Every structure is written in structure tokens, then in C-alpha cells.
Amino acid sequence: MKKTAIILLAFGIVAIVVLAGCTQQQGGQQLVQYVCSNGTVVVDKNSCPVVPAGASQPIRELTVDEELSVCAGMPELQGTSFENTCITGLAAKLNDAELCKEVSSDQRTFCYSAVAEVAENPEVCLEAGTQKDQCYSAYAMNKDDALICDKITEVSLKDSCYSNFATKLGDTxxxxxxxxxxxxNNxxxxxAQRLGDSSLCQKITNASMKDNCLQQTSRTQVGTPENK
Structure with missing residues (x-):
């Protein structure tokens, strides 16, 4: 489902550009490019070849550079960069994590994790460099795969990953x-609170938290129908 959504988003963005053109900066001047029906990228939309009514024209596939040029210069609205979104969609469509380097640094983790998720290959995160742990974390959450937490090297992020899945699954x-x-301890x-299991409180090393845990679980147990 996520793969389909990303690809549809990328196609939707390209479709908008085909109709409206793509504005870029070149030498301080704005440059608008258009994608013709046959896949040719032109500056003047009137330069697109005219296809006679009823005739078909072979469509040439865009090169990666041409597809990137379509993404270039897209606007940013309400904090969302459509250029980054377009490149991320393209990277996921082509299964090419190298394209994530074209995305702004604060959005690269999402790009790498998107490519990894679409390819169903968490090892794509290795290409994320210093952001690989964040990529693994996002992959684990989005693919609902606790085993990916093991791949995270940064301790606090790995602990958070384990904790999220532990509380979600009730898996101590x-x-x-x-x-x-x-x-x-948390x-x-x-x-313990979720399951009403006071035995889990005994695993807590912080004395005050352990006492609080035992008190809370005992109240839960007293309040259950079996104990009424």
C-alpha cells in the first residue's frame, strides 16, 4: 500500500508538471521546462512535436537526469517541499537510494526509509550513512518489524525501538x-499495568517505581470481575 501511494504521488506530481511546466533557476533567471507527450523535455512548449489526430507517437522514457529536472524548482507549501517529495518518489520508484543525496539533509532519512520499504530491504539504510539508525528505526515502525531494532547501533534509539514494540506487543x-x-524499568x-501482572514489577530496579507498580497492579487485580 505504501509503495503504491509513493508511486502514485510521484506520478501525480509529474502530471501536474506536464500541464503547468517546471520552474527552475538558471543563471539568475527563471527557466520553465515542459515535458512533451513523447517524453521530450523542452523550454518552449510550442516546440513539442505535433501529433496528427488519430495518430500514435512512441513515448520515449525519460532519463534519470530528465526526471530529476522535472522535480527541480518545485515549490514549498506549508512546510512541505514538493521537490523533496518528488525526488523521494522517484528514488523509491527506481529503487535508487543514491538519488536521496539530492534531497535536503533534513528529509533524507525519510527518502532512504521509503526506498528501503518499497524494496522491502532494510539494508538500503546502510547507504544513509550517519542517518542509518534513524532509517532503521523508521523502517521498523513502518513495517512493524521488531527484529530491525537489532540493527540500530545508537543505544537510546535502539532502546526506544525495543520499548515501543514491547509495550505494543506486551512482550517483556x-x-x-x-x-x-x-x-x-519504564x-x-x-x-505490568497493561497486563495487570504484578510479577513484572519485580523486574523493576528502581525501588519507588517498583512499589508504585505493585500498588497499581494490585488495585487493578482487586478491581477485576474475578476478584469481586
Whole structure:
């Protein structure tokens, strides 16, 4: 579904450009380019070849550079860069993470994770360089795959990944993998409250949190229909 949405978005953007043209900056001057029906990119839309009524014309596939030129100069509206969105869609469509380098640095993680998700290959995140952990984290969440958390090297981000899945799945074995004491304790606490299982409170190393956990779970157990 995500793959289809990304590709449809990219096609939608290209369709808009075909109709309205793409504005770029060249030598301080605005340059508007058009994509003809046969795939040719021109500056003057009147230069597009005329196709006689009823006749068909072979469509030439755009080169990667030509497709990138369509994305170039797209506007930014309400904080969303359509140029970045266009390039991300193109990268995902072509399964080419190298194109993510053309995206602004603050949006590259999304680009790499989009390519990885569409390709169903988390190893694409390795191409994200210093952003690979963020890419793995996004992939894990979007693909609902807790195993990807193991690939994250940055401790706090890995712990957050484990914690999110642990509380979501009620799986304390994921809490066991958390390195940060506070986050591990909180993980046990959240699942104990969710399941009403006081035995999980015993795993908490912080004394006050453990006591609070035991009190809360005992109230939950007293309030259950079986104990009334």
C-alpha cells in the first residue's frame, strides 16, 4: 500500500508538471521546462512535436537526469517541499537510494526509509550513512518489524525501538534487551499495568517505581470481575 501511494504521488506530481511546466533557476533567471507527450523535455512548449489526430507517437522514457529536472524548482507549501517529495518518489520508484543525496539533509532519512520499504530491504539504510539508525528505526515502525531494532547501533534509539514494540506487543523479552535502566524499568512498568501482572514489577530496579507498580497492579487485580 505504501509503495503504491509513493508511486502514485510521484506520478501525480509529474502530471501536474506536464500541464503547468517546471520552474527552475538558471543563471539568475527563471527557466520553465515542459515535458512533451513523447517524453521530450523542452523550454518552449510550442516546440513539442505535433501529433496528427488519430495518430500514435512512441513515448520515449525519460532519463534519470530528465526526471530529476522535472522535480527541480518545485515549490514549498506549508512546510512541505514538493521537490523533496518528488525526488523521494522517484528514488523509491527506481529503487535508487543514491538519488536521496539530492534531497535536503533534513528529509533524507525519510527518502532512504521509503526506498528501503518499497524494496522491502532494510539494508538500503546502510547507504544513509550517519542517518542509518534513524532509517532503521523508521523502517521498523513502518513495517512493524521488531527484529530491525537489532540493527540500530545508537543505544537510546535502539532502546526506544525495543520499548515501543514491547509495550505494543506486551512482550517483556524486548524490555530485557533495553540497556538504559530508566527506560527498561519504564518498559516493565507499562506492560505490568497493561497486563495487570504484578510479577513484572519485580523486574523493576528502581525501588519507588517498583512499589508504585505493585500498588497499581494490585488495585487493578482487586478491581477485576474475578476478584469481586
Amino acid at each position: 523479552t524486548l524490555c530485557d534487551k533495553i540497556k538504559t535502566a530508566d527506560q527498561k 518498559c516493565y512498568y507499562q506492560i
